[in-house]
Amino acid sequence: MHIEKNICDSVLGTLMYDSGxxxxxxxxxxxxxxxxxxIRKDLHLQKTGTSIKMPQxxxxxxxxxxxxxxxxxxxxxxxxxxxxxxxxVNTNEGKISxxxxxxxxxxxxxxxxxxxxxxxxxxxxxxLIELCxxxxxxxx
Numbered sequence: 001m002h003i004e005k006n007i008c009d010s011v012l013g014t015l016m017y018d019s020g021x022x023x024x025x026x027x028x029x030x031x032x033x034x035x036x037x038x039i040r041k042d043l044h045l046q047k048t049g050t051s052i053k054m055p056q057x058x059x060x061x062x063x064x065x066x067x068x069x070x071x072x073x074x075x076x077x078x079x080x081x082x083x084x085x086x087x088x089v090n091t092n093e094g095k096i097s098x099x100x101x102x103x104x105x106x107x108x109x110x111x112x113x114x115x116x117x118x119x120x121x122x123x124x125x126x127x128l129i130e131l132c133x134x135x136x137x138x139x140x
Contacts, residue, residue: 001101004135008104011112011128012096016069017060028054059124066094072115073107085111109136 013024028045031054035044046053056062061069073096074089085107088099099107113132116125 001105004108004139005101005104007131007135008108008112011108011131014059015061015116016066016094016096017056026057026060028052058121061119063094065119067091069115069119070094070096073111076111105139108132109139 010025014026017024017026031043031045034040043055043057046055070089070091074086074091076085085096085099085103088103089096109132113129116128119125120128
């Protein structure tokens with residue numbers, strides 16, 4: 001269950017691009033590594049004059065999508081009270097914090113499957129759905 005929590009936390013950090021807490025693995029050093037390897041040219045750092053810009057990846061949510069994602073999680077209802085993820089969602093800041101292992105379990109195995117379909121292209125949401133189904137099968 002702790003592995004599931006760590007993976008879900010990492011996936012959420014990457015999808016929501018939580019750079020403030022260091023939860024994302026998508027850093028400028030990672031982008032430089034892509035450039036050194038000569039792959040994923042759309043993700044390379046862009047130098048304009050003296051500033052360096054990191055383009056948004058296809059696997060991260062925009063501010064509006066992040067807010068929409070948080071609103072959806074805030075308003076989700078369970079018939080049996082299985083989880084109360086809404087208490088962990090801050091829709092004003094677009095952040096999720098204070099989730100327990102069971103909340104990550106429910107999010108990864110039940111909710112993420114449903115909510116990501118509207119935000120990402122087929123390749124990304126299919127991969128995330130397969131990850132979620134892997135943990136669902138593993139725990140059943």
